[in-house]
Amino acid sequence: MDVYYNLKKINIKIPNVTPRFQFVSGVQVGNLLFISGQTPEVDGEMQFVGRLGKELNVENGKQAARLATINCLSAIESIIGDLNKVQQIVRVIGYVRSAEGFGEQPLVINGASELLNEVFGSKGNHARAALGTNELPFGAPVELEMIIKINDNKN
Amino acid sequence: MDVYYNLKKINIKIPNVTPRFQFVSGVQVGNLLFISGQTPEVDGEMQFVGRLGKELNVENGKQAARLATINCLSAIESIIGDLNKVQQIVRVIGYVRSAEGFGEQPLVINGASELLNEVFGSKGNHARAALGTNELPFGAPVELEMIIKINDNKN
């Protein structure tokens, strides 16, 4: 299985994303890689803004989660060089900006889980938590935070 | 110390819980086990719905945290087979759905911490963060996310 073949099949190009402030895209300790939070930005512009259950619906949210996932892939690639080195997506936390009464955060974060399974196959099987929140950076509807297991063991 | 003896003493049976979507109950890397977020569901039904400080009080919230903890135990057991293999509860993050002005999230998450100490003794001593949030999946008042250290070291 080649990750880049899977990405091409579903027409996804990995963008270049770098943190704007005093932190880094991710930090590796042993075979664990901790990735910085990602939102659905493309070329520095938020592609969706608003709250699920008010300005946005579940389908919008899933698309936003998908874009945030692609930014996570960018962060991973920028650190380990080759996404085929991913041995397992360990854990995904998905924060969903929610209007009062919106409780379908898991359906939104499925947008991330489904893409991870498309791209990584069984290596994409992850532990997950889907959470609601009232506000996210710059109005983003979704933010994702991931922990990845990688093959090479630089300590 | 036998964990199942402790559970029986306080009349807790570990249920069977499986994720409904494309993710897994937990992922193990080395001796760390990352558990998916758990809410106070029993047999697929949320036992408490609402916000702390509005529809629910601290005692309800503690009960909800206790039920979510039991679901975490279920997830752990489904992966490692035997809760006696737990060497340490490493970290617990507790999200508490909070009405405006409710600031007693730590008292709610005590429902989880106290149960972990009852069941695991000093192995139940964990790092913790208690947080508020406006919404959680399917109206849950509490969601828990845990990292566990286990004995056997399958890499």
Added chain:
Amino acid sequence: MDVYYNLKKINIKIPNVTPRFQFVSGVQVGNLLFISGQTPEVDGEMQFVGRLGKELNVENGKQAARLATINCLSAIESIIGDLNKVQQIVRVIGYVRSAEGFGEQPLVINGASELLNEVFGSKGNHARAALGTNELPFGAPVELEMIIKINDNKN
């Protein structure tokens, strides 16, 4: 580089902070140290209370993030004894209590990131997620949760 020299230069004294409930300041597994959530308390008193974008502005929030960071340093020191044993600040999650429409959580959490870089130099380079939330324990405007890599490898 000596961490205590850096702290003295910017006039920071590490306080003594202990959890009030049934959990611990942090748990170490291998060379990873998981730190309990910290708020801007000093001597048991919250130094800022309120929501960003309403009762508090970004500068207040940055100060609060700075104080919460100092409490994280206290937790780390209480466990490993010497902050010079910190090899890397691995990951920082910053929760910012936000009024409706406030989206500048990253600017608030810069108060933590900048201090970590001042104190630890390049060892302070961390993965980060900045998140909004409606409520935090006891009215705190900021809560921080950290993972640290340390030198000595007691398993």
